[in-house]
Amino acid sequence: MRFTILGSGSGGNCAYLETDDTRLLIDAGFSAKQIRQRLASIERSPETLHGILLTHEHSDHIQGLAVLCARLQIPIYCNRLTQDATEHALGARFDCRIFQTGGAFDLGDVHVETFSVPHDAQDPVGFLLRTAAGNIGFLTDLGHATRLVLERVRPANVLVLETNHDEHLLQEDTKRPWSVKQRILSRHGHLSNDAAAAVAEQVMSAELRQLYLGHLSRDCNRPELAHRAVATRVQQIGATHVRVETTSQEHRSPTFEL
Ligand SMILES: [Zn+2]
Numbered sequence: 001m002r003f004t005i006l007g008s009g010s011g012g013n014c015a016y017l018e019t020d021d022t023r024l025l026i027d028a029g030f031s032a033k034q035i036r037q038r039l040a041s042i043e044r045s046p047e048t049l050h051g052i053l054l055t056h057e058h059s060d061h062i063q064g065l066a067v068l069c070a071r072l073q074i075p076i077y078c079n080r081l082t083q084d085a086t087e088h089a090l091g092a093r094f095d096c097r098i099f100q101t102g103g104a105f106d107l108g109d110v111h112v113e114t115f116s117v118p119h120d121a122q123d124p125v126g127f128l129l130r131t132a133a134g135n136i137g138f139l140t141d142l143g144h145a146t147r148l149v150l151e152r153v154r155p156a157n158v159l160v161l162e163t164n165h166d167e168h169l170l171q172e173d174t175k176r177p178w179s180v181k182q183r184i185l186s187r188h189g190h191l192s193n194d195a196a197a198a199v200a201e202q203v204m205s206a207e208l209r210q211l212y213l214g215h216l217s218r219d220c221n222r223p224e225l226a227h228r229a230v231a232t233r234v235q236q237i238g239a240t241h242v243r244v245e246t247t248s249q250e251h252r253s254p255t256f257e258l
């Protein structure tokens with residue numbers, strides 16, 4: 001199994017997973033050109049993709065879909081409400097394979113488990129992708145971690161966890177009106193660095209090896225703040241077997257192999 005975060009931040013999210021039989025994107029929140037360039041940097045191309053999994057319809061998760069799918073007809077895996085909202089937002093129709101939120105399905109040799117997350121979209125989900133080599137959890141875009149969410153990602157060997165903002169930087173930010181700050185901070189907004197640290201502690205297991213910190217706000221966070229908040233907590237609980245790594249919107253992460 002080879003896993004590469006092509007980019008992650010509040011302005012764009014896209015990851016690539018490859019197993020023996022299956023090649024997938026998880027979200028497509030960069031331009032098609034960017035996605036193509038970043039795939040090329042790991043010697044891959046959109047032409048060989050078997051599908052694109054969508055967490056929800058916000059533009060930082062779907063921006064590249066229209067151009068990518070218009071030419072290549074890559075099937076999209078999402079729930080019905082996300083399909084409707086995505087097609088409406090992009091003014092295009094897609095070849096969608098619909099799953100029920102909370103359900104599971106096989107995509108080639110990847111077993112995809114889906115679960116609901118509290119976020120201000122139509123029907124947002126997280127994923128646990130089970131492969132023969134190990135499990136990858138996706139937990140971004142959520143205002144708080146429910147007991148269900150914690151249970152569903154606990155089998156992960158690799159976890160992508162949202163560290164959206166530093167609470168002080170968000171409070172002091174002068175660009176965002178009060179109402180937007182309230183939305184971000186709400187139970188259906190985004191996880192702060194400290195909230196993510198608490199999630200990391202609650203889902204910790206002997207099997208977790210890699211923790212990616214994702215979806216950082218450009219204005220209201222810094223990679224070193226996110227890393228310090230989570231890595232300190234991981235150290236405090238003695239989980240020295242887990243590697244904590246921040247991700248970037250500007251460039252892809254090194255490929256992780258299991
Ligand atoms: Zn997002």
Ligand SMILES: [Zn+2]
Binds near residue numbers: 056058119121141
């Ligand atoms: Zn979102």
